Amino acid sequence: MRVLFFAQTRDATGTAELEMKISGSLGVKEIWRALIAAQPKLAAFRGSTRLARNGEYADSETKFSDTDEVALIPPVSGG
Amino acid sequence: MEIEIQITVQPLAAGHGLPDKFSGNAGAFAEFSGIVRALENGQKIAALEYEAYSPMAENEMRRILETLAEKFPCLAARVSHRTGIIPVGETAIYIGVTAKHRAEAFALLAGFMDRLKQDVPIWKRCSLTPEEFAASAMARN
Numbered sequence: 001m002r003v004l005f006f007a008q009t010r011d012a013t014g015t016a017e018l019e020m021k022i023s024g025s026l027g028v029k030e031i032w033r034a035l036i037a038a039q040p041k042l043a044a045f046r047g048s049t050r051l052a053r054n055g056e057y058a059d060s061e062t063k064f065s066d067t068d069e070v071a072l073i074p075p076v077s078g079g
Numbered sequence: 080m081e082i083e084i085q086i087t088v089q090p091l092a093a094g095h096g097l098p099d100k101f102s103g104n105a106g107a108f109a110e111f112s113g114i115v116r117a118l119e120n121g122q123k124i125a126a127l128e129y130e131a132y133s134p135m136a137e138n139e140m141r142r143i144l145e146t147l148a149e150k151f152p153c154l155a156a157r158v159s160h161r162t163g164i165i166p167v168g169e170t171a172i173y174i175g176v177t178a179k180h181r182a183e184a185f186a187l188l189a190g191f192m193d194r195l196k197q198d199v200p201i202w203k204r205c206s207l208t209p210e211e212f213a214a215s216a217m218a219r220n
Contacts, residue, residue, distance in 0.1 A: 004132065004201060005199065006130065006132055007130065007202040007204060046158070049218050052132075052135055052200070055134050055135040055137070055138055057136070058199075071135065071200070072130055073135075073200050074202070076196065076197070076198065076199055076200055076201055076202060076204070077170075077196070077201070077202050077203040078129065078131070078136070078160060078172065078195055078196065078199050078200075078201025078202065079113050079160075079171065079172050079192060079197050079201075
């Protein structure tokens with residue numbers, strides 16, 4: 001699974017992306033658990049940061065697989 | 080509704096005007112430019128830096144425009160968002176909306192800007208002081 005970091009999450013992890021191996025089909029909670037295990041500093045962003053799966057916001061029903069691209073979307077501020 | 084979306088590091092044009100193809104059919108053309116101001120949180124700055132998750136940002140902008148167009152039918156919308164370092168006085172975002180009537184054009188434009196600031200993955204990353212901006216300009220040249 002390719003994981004993309006933007007804005008504050010990129011600053012915190014010091015990287016723009018990483019590869020993470022997951023098995024089966026995981027929900028948002030399990031993905032967060034795996035992300036925080038890989039990058040403990042992400043714990044601080046869990047309450048404010050949304051996940052996207054293949055370019056669309058994830059919700060409580062979303063399932064992630066190993067071939068997906070996951071992006072961490074901190075609060076946005078465009079315009 | 081015809082939709083055109085662009086995310087670019089290049090400077091944006093000040094305005095585009097009514098697309099020729101809608102001349103005679105459109106009764107309204109509304110455009111908005113969001114411009115970098117010289118004060119950010121009370122501090123004098125020379126530029127802002129934006130970053131985007133471009134593929135998703137383009138998809139989200141299109142989705143927002145399509146959703147709004149169901150309620151406020153318009154003929155066309157053109158959006159450009161600039162990323163990278165944007166000097167004070169230059170345009171960060173431009174939207175031009177063509178419609179038959181002004182009410183739909185105004186409503187779609189205002190609704191889009193509100194939703195952009197909630198859902199579109201673009202970030203105002205940092206402000207650059209005049210000294211920092213000068214140093215970044217030297218580094219780019």
